[in-house]
Structures are given as structure tokens and as C-alpha cells.
Amino acid sequence: HAAVVKQSGRSFPKDFLFGTATASYQIEGAYNEDGKGENIWDRLTHQDPSPIRDHSNGDIAADSYHKVERDVEMMRELGLDAYRFSLSWSRILPTGFSDQINPAGVDYYNRLINEMLKYNIEPLVTLYHWDLPQPLQDLGGFANPLIGQWFEDYARVVYHHFGDRVKRFITFNEPREICFEGYGSTTKAPAINATGIAEYICAKNLVTAHANAYYLYNNEFKASQGGQVGITISINWFGAKTDSAEDEAAAELKRQAEWGLYAEPIFSSEGGFPKELVQRVGEKSAQQGFPRSRMPEFTDEEREYVRGASDFFGVNHYTGSDISATENLGQHPVPSMLDDINVGSSTPAEWAPSASVWLKLSPDSIYKTFTYLKNRFGDWEFYITENGWSTEGGLDDDGRTLYYRTALESVLDAMDAGVNIKGYMAWSLMDNFEWMEGYIERFGLYEVDFEDPDRKRTPRQSAFVYKKIIKDRTIDHDYVPADNVMTID
Numbered sequence: 001h002a003a004v005v006k007q008s009g010r011s012f013p014k015d016f017l018f019g020t021a022t023a024s025y026q027i028e029g030a031y032n033e034d035g036k037g038e039n040i041w042d043r044l045t046h047q048d049p050s051p052i053r054d055h056s057n058g059d060i061a062a063d064s065y066h067k068v069e070r071d072v073e074m075m076r077e078l079g080l081d082a083y084r085f086s087l088s089w090s091r092i093l094p095t096g097f098s099d100q101i102n103p104a105g106v107d108y109y110n111r112l113i114n115e116m117l118k119y120n121i122e123p124l125v126t127l128y129h130w131d132l133p134q135p136l137q138d139l140g141g142f143a144n145p146l147i148g149q150w151f152e153d154y155a156r157v158v159y160h161h162f163g164d165r166v167k168r169f170i171t172f173n174e175p176r177e178i179c180f181e182g183y184g185s186t187t188k189a190p191a192i193n194a195t196g197i198a199e200y201i202c203a204k205n206l207v208t209a210h211a212n213a214y215y216l217y218n219n220e221f222k223a224s225q226g227g228q229v230g231i232t233i234s235i236n237w238f239g240a241k242t243d244s245a246e247d248e249a250a251a252e253l254k255r256q257a258e259w260g261l262y263a264e265p266i267f268s269s270e271g272g273f274p275k276e277l278v279q280r281v282g283e284k285s286a287q288q289g290f291p292r293s294r295m296p297e298f299t300d301e302e303r304e305y306v307r308g309a310s311d312f313f314g315v316n317h318y319t320g321s322d323i324s325a326t327e328n329l330g331q332h333p334v335p336s337m338l339d340d341i342n343v344g345s346s347t348p349a350e351w352a353p354s355a356s357v358w359l360k361l362s363p364d365s366i367y368k369t370f371t372y373l374k375n376r377f378g379d380w381e382f383y384i385t386e387n388g389w390s391t392e393g394g395l396d397d398d399g400r401t402l403y404y405r406t407a408l409e410s411v412l413d414a415m416d417a418g419v420n421i422k423g424y425m426a427w428s429l430m431d432n433f434e435w436m437e438g439y440i441e442r443f444g445l446y447e448v449d450f451e452d453p454d455r456k457r458t459p460r461q462s463a464f465v466y467k468k469i470i471k472d473r474t475i476d477h478d479y480v481p482a483d484n485v486m487t488i489d
């Protein structure tokens, strides 16, 4: 692989957090054990006909509910500083509401956290990675403003039970995927498909629910627990395809619709939804005969409440694309977010493909993203809470190794440019249920044998490479693992 020419010799600071990430529904299994309630992914994957590519589900997944010791052993093998995982809301609160706590669910996470802490592996805990309790969905889910109260009540239970040991909480994983994909399309549960309407309603309710959980921590827990609360937004790089004013404006609109919708209310100095997007949706709504904009507004009080409500800025970053005002515009339902912005995207032919259609190796998109974020939103503490590469399986995964090395060089570029990136979580520790793609696309540093009742985990080549990077705190592009024997150092 000649693509990476940089042999930097630069190093990551000692206190930089190297980790891996997973999510509850994707790894835990035990979908109906020990009192866990039904969630929206249980419901979606059990539909007939199945909307999942290989008709699979997360009923067993990687069986992590029964594998605390082995999962932590893998973290120790890699030498991780941190591990990001998510809590299953319906495992802790089977009905979604906080009046009924499931002790077995609390116990599972206690055992996991305690096992990690034995080996100084810091837990980064996501409260919500897409698995809403079904009873709350039956009441409208994120389209109901009461989600703000339900989530706050759940957050109180989480802080109360785990906050003595967990010092970094992430409220939501990827608002775009929750709102746009779940409510404004059919590509994630609950697949509401109220295009051009529900994703905007969800966005306002979600950032407000996040702020509730942030202030709750500040007011009732911070003094005694001393931790931090942030949010993770999926941010890929959208640059203009050419330097024409039209393409620049198209790229700006794309950034605002894909992630500014969630980042701007929390992290910008003005707060509220992004200006050009608000204007565009207002104009389109009027043309379409709506008496008011399809995009809800914030009152001044609401805007002030959400603005600045975070201790850090989490980013899941995977790739990038070039945005055009005129090319590849595609066909979109009316109304819809995609019709509202009406831009096209493409990627350079030389970017290597992964096993996922949407994921190409974009060599400097981390640098571009983070320098942009710092310029636009200011000097936040940033965490890269996911970054990773898919294959169709197999232990020889040069493509993944190249991806991680390239990405980490780009992280160093951004840090050299003064961006305060505090940590990096590789997606993923192990193969898992890849949502609509089932078990077809594999993101793990460890391969999981889903045919084996024991769900045996085996390190891939990239696991050895990542381990060496963590240990050396630098990227040796020439390193080739000598044998495939994994040990705990």
C-alpha cells in the first residue's frame, strides 16, 4: 500500500484516550432475558417480512451480555485506555419509564464497568444508541416533546447507579441517524418515513432532551461525581465539488442539514437551527402551501437553554464526499430534507471502497472536519467517538489497517493545527449486528464467529496494528505483526 507516504514520527500525548466503541443492540443479544423490555430494534427486526438484508436480528448478536470477562480481556489485549459502550434503556427500564428498574440490567453494566476499572480502562458511556423502549415509541418516541422528560428520568437512574465510576457520559449517539433515518426515512427503526416533517420535529425534541440530561447532571450530580456530559454527532466531511459560489453554497446547505441541524443549537455561539437551512425550509414550505414552516422554531428561552449545554463535542467520523449544486441531484420525495436542500454528492474515483456503499477512504477528511468545526464552533474538547472500516470478513484486513493509519495521521494533522482532540475510539472492538446490513458488513478489530454458539472472538491483523499504535503512541507504517498470537502486555 503506497497510498500513505507520510512517515510522521509524530506522537500522541500520554493522556490521549485510545479506545474502541460498540453499542448495546449491536453486541449484547439476550434480547428477552432477565427482565429486559422490548425496544424498537427488537420490533423492527422481528417484522415479517424482515427489512434486514440477511433477515437476521440482534437476539443473540455477539452475546456480550454473557461475555463480560472475554470482552474486557480483548480490551486488555489491545491495551485500551478507554472503551465506549452504550446502555440498553429497556434492559434498565423495561417499560421505558423510571418507576420500574430492572436490577439484572443494572447488574450487567455494573459487572462490565467494574471489570474494566480493575484494569484501568475508562468507561465512556452512551445513554442512547438507537434502541428506544417500544412503549415510548408507541407514544410517539422522538416526535413527542415528552421525550425530554422520559430521557431526563432515565438519565437520573443512569447517573445514580453508574456515575460514581463513570466520568464521561454521552447522551445521544448520532442525532442525524435517530431523526433523519428513523423518522424522515425508513433506513433505521422506527422507520416512520414522515419525510420533511418528522426529522425536524425530532431534531428540536432531541437537542432539548440532551440539554435536560446535561443540566440534570450539572445540578444534581456534578458536585459529587465530578464527571462530564456531552453528545456525539455523526459528521462526515462535505466540501464543495468545485470552487464555484453555487457549489460552495450547496456544500454549506448539506453540512447544515446533515449535522448542523444538531450541532448548531448546542455548540454555536448563537444557538438555534442553522440560518440558511431555516430560510430554505421556510421558503420551500411556503411554495408547497404550508401555512407555516415545516421546521419548528426555538423560542428565545429555548434557544438559550440548549446553547452551550455540553462539556465536550463527540464526533463519529467515517468519510467524506464532494457536494455539487448541479450534478447527481437524484430524485427525492416532496417534501423531504433531501428535496429541501437539493444538492448532489460524489466521491473521487481513486478513494478505496469498503464493504459498505457509503464508506470510502477519504484521506484527509478528519483534518478538514475538525479544523472546520473549531473555526465554526470554537475551541471545544473534541472526542472522535467512532471511526472505522468494513470488510466482508476474514482475518487479513489490510484495507482496515490502511484506513486506521491514514485516519490517525489526519488526527495528528488536526492536532498540529491546534484542534483539541482528546481521544479516539475505533469502531468497532468486534464484529456486530450492522443494523440494516445484518451480519454482512464487518467492522470489528476482532472477528466474531456468528455460527459458533460461543461466538468465538479472534483478533484480525488490524488488531495487532492498533495495539502497537496505542503502545508506541505513534504510527509505524511499516510494522507487520510477526505472528498472530495475542497476549496481554
Ligand code: GBH
Pocket: 023, 026, 173, 174, 177, 187, 234, 316, 318, 357, 358, 386, 427, 434, 443
Ligand atoms: C455508525 O453510524 C453507527 O453509530 C454504528 O452503530 C454503526 O455500526 C457504524 O456507524 C457503522 O455503520 O447505506 O447509504 O443508506 C455511522 C453513520 C449513517 C453510516 C447511515 C451509514 C447508511 C448510509 N451511518 N449510513 S446508506
